[in-house]
Amino acid sequence: MKKSLLIGIGNSGRQDDGLGWAFVEQVEQEACFQGDCLYRFQLNIEDAELLSQYDQVFFADAFAGELPGGFALTPCHPQPDTAFSTHLLSPACTLYLCRQLYAQAPQAWLLTMQGYRWELKEGLSAKAQANLEKALKYFRTSCRESGELASFSSSQQS
């Protein structure tokens, strides 16, 4: 079996920014994913080394824009960016560093779930909770069918 990693990105103290963590939390509780689960406030440079240890990586994050259907799943490819901050990297940029530094290119997907509220408060908004449920339903089905992230096609959206 391929070695898989699921990373939830966000902050549960900022309302819907906690979607990524809530997704991973639920997946862990249901034990529907055969792989490692991690939580991150943001991705950092050293996460490139972490990714290099996996065959497949799945990023789950909140999204502040419009997503028809409430969530989106897209393949994630290595991509550099010239951001000056080293405190947060995009998944694509982290994959880029992984490839540059460790000559590894795990298959990767980015699950984004639409959020609506971002204040300093715990708990998801009702609409974000609904989007989380939709994303989880899709994820459960896919995991049940294959048990691996490889079951996801190159681009899927609810």
Add this chain to the structure above:
Amino acid sequence: MYPTRSSNTTNRNAMDRKIAIDPVTRVEGHGKVTLHLDEQNRVKEARFHIVEFRGFESFVKGHPYWEAPLLVQRLCGICPVSHHLAAGKAIDQIVGIDPEDLPPTATKIRRLLHYAQVFQSHATHFFYLASPDLLFGVEAPAEKRNIMEVAVANPELARKGIQMRKFGQELIQAIAGKKVHGISVTPGGVHKGLSKEERTFFLDGKAIPSVDTMIAWSLEMVRFLFDYREQHREWMDSFAAFPSNHLSLVAADGALELYDGKFRVLDATGAKAMEDAADSTYQQLFSEATETWTYLKFPYLKSLGRENGWYRVGPLARLNVCEFISTPLAERERQAFKQLSSNSPNNKTMHTHLARMIEVLHCAELMKELLLDDSLDQGELVRQGKHRNLGIGVIEAPRGTLIHHYEVDDSGMITRCNLIVSTTHNNEAMNRSVRWVAEQVLDSKPEITEGLLNQVETAVRAYDPCLSCATHALGQMPLRVSLFDAANQLVDEKIRE
């Protein structure tokens, strides 16, 4: 969400002009620089502003003292361990325990935690923040000056940087439970020791590169920087260099001391600017001046006054102030470092990078000593004495001297808190560094160029300022440079967001 860069330029005849760099990049937190020029384009004024405020000193009032080490570490995601430990040293005194009375095992655990923090923080600064300037030059295109390009140009260096940071963070996690915002300190001690199995993880090199590898890599980096200085001697020796006082804790025997010691201040010639003093006397030694244009205060020695009493803290100051380093490899490099300034205090700002890496080597050696110590999971971990109403904790954090001061009522509730962080101590020095670059670089070149912007930032970066800590605020770091005429009309502006 991820930064982009834009520019907005207009032209207008200018007499007096003002340039703002807002905020400074590749530093921790949010600050800006403004430069005021006269009609001849000479610098009239150069200021480094800290423009955010969060007010932790107020937040902690009314909370029980034992919460302080947990609350104040949220000041920062980079150096929370430093705040955790400084607050811990202070609240030890609230429960009647002075540093020398702490259980030996607790002292060792705290020291190991501290060395891991300094190690990973310094590595982060060098590899992630400073190395692009050094590898590609301050005049390199902005697109080049980032860790991505370091990874492309020098992947081995980048991999070592990542592994060194990881080693420190893993050790922090082993001791405090989490890499960021973990908990080790409890009033009068620590929550847990470190078992042999836990220590072996860092010694055997199986799961991660061993502490011996960390020592070897640290030494490599020190040699790299000595070589770099040889190759770029003029720039390294002169850029933003100026005489100053230097403040640091120092051990009773004069050794470099990061966790617990006495204050020592040397002037630019190496003479003592004051008698060595207990860290608990800081209120008698220092005053803090304020300015309306920044939230960051300006500490100075009362005995010398505001004009002459300012000083630097951090790696450069520490290596100037100490008489020796207790670990052999770092001491050998310190002696070589002293040769660069003919055994006088080194006032060359860019040599701070070298001093910082010598401290990395020192911390690596110290970590090894402690990881080999079988007593780390033996003996008592906590002691308590008679309740007091005052606690002052001082440590040498990665960026310099860090002071935590708490007063509590008889029920243990905090009634007063005062924090003087490393970056605050360096405020005057950073402002002078900005002025130096402005006068040396801007005077004859009024056009705003990327190279100019970065040279101002390079000077500030040498101090590794943690602006979030300094004002107890958090923020992103977009960059804006604005040029105003004498009537404060915008003449030219470049923005990074």
